[in-house]
Amino acid sequence: MEVIKLDELIEKARQAREQAYVPYSKFAVGAAVLTDDGHVFQGCNIENGSFSMTICAERCAMFSAVAAGYRHFKTIAIVADTKRAVSPCGACRQVMTEFMNADDQVILTNLNGDKIDTTVAGVLPYSFSLKDDPVK
Ligand SMILES: O=c1ccn([C@H]2C[C@H](O)[C@@H](CO)O2)c(=O)[nH]1
Ligand SMILES: [Zn+2]
Numbered sequence: 001m002e003v004i005k006l007d008e009l010i011e012k013a014r015q016a017r018e019q020a021y022v023p024y025s026k027f028a029v030g031a032a033v034l035t036d037d038g039h040v041f042q043g044c045n046i047e048n049g050s051f052s053m054t055i056c057a058e059r060c061a062m063f064s065a066v067a068a069g070y071r072h073f074k075t076i077a078i079v080a081d082t083k084r085a086v087s088p089c090g091a092c093r094q095v096m097t098e099f100m101n102a103d104d105q106v107i108l109t110n111l112n113g114d115k116i117d118t119t120v121a122g123v124l125p126y127s128f129s130l131k132d133d134p135v136k
Contacts, residue, residue: 003038004034004038004040006075006077006107009032009034009040009075009077009107010032010077010079010107010109010115012032012040012042012077013030013031013032013042013057013077013078013079013109014030014079014111015030015042016030016031016032016042016043016044016057016061017029017030017044017057017079017080018030018044019042019044020044020045020046020057021044021045021046021047022045022047023047024047024049024051025047027045027080028044028045028080028081029044029045029056029057029058029078029079029080029086030042030043030044030057030078030079030080031043031044031056031057031058031060031061031062031076031077031078031079032061032076032077033061033062033065033073033075033076033077034073034074034075034076034077035065035070035072035073035074036072036073036074039065039068039070041061041062041064041065041068041070042061042064043056043057043058043059043060043061043062043063043064044057044060045057045060046060056088056089056091056092057078058076058078058088058089058092058095058096059091059092059095061076062076062092062095062096062099065099066099070099071099072099072100072101073099073100073104074100074104074105075104075105075106075107076096076100076105076106076107077107077109078106078107078108078109079109079110079111080110080111081110081111082110083110084110084114085108085109085110085114085115085116086108086109086110087108087123088106088108088123090124093120093123093124093127094124094127094128096120096123096124097120097124097127097128097129100120101120102119102120102121102127103119103120103121104119104120105117105118105119106118106119106120106122106123108123
């Protein structure tokens with residue numbers, strides 16, 4: 001299996017951003033997740049006239065990987081045309097905790113090339129986990 005470089009994953013996120021369906025916000029976001037065996041899944045934000053039905057690029061990419069049978073990703077890269085590296089919303093951070101480990105890699109970037117190389121715990125410290133449930 002070919003080893004994918006971080007720059008290639010970011011390029012996949014940029015390509016996915018081109019597919020964003022954003023007639024309402026005009027704010028296009030792209031994401032790409034890397035699985036343990038080197039597969040890449042892309043996602044873009046997809047809006048809806050019933051606004052709350054919108055899905056973010058990050059969850060689109062993660063759910064696409066899950067639908068293909070993957071249950072763990074080691075890296076997610078996110079890109080938007082923002083002044084600072086784009087930051088994922090709370091819902092997407094929570095979904096990351098379901099399918100990634102606390103020390104797995106989260107890359108926040110923008111079209112200017114600003115880059116923040118952080119982790120799941122970095123974007124969501126003290127995250128909720130069912131592992132804390134004493135009944136389990
Ligand atoms: O991290 C984020 C934040 C927002 N959006 C989308 C949702 C909506 O389509 C638009 C504006 O919130 O950006 C994402 O895709 N990812
Ligand atoms: Zn989100």
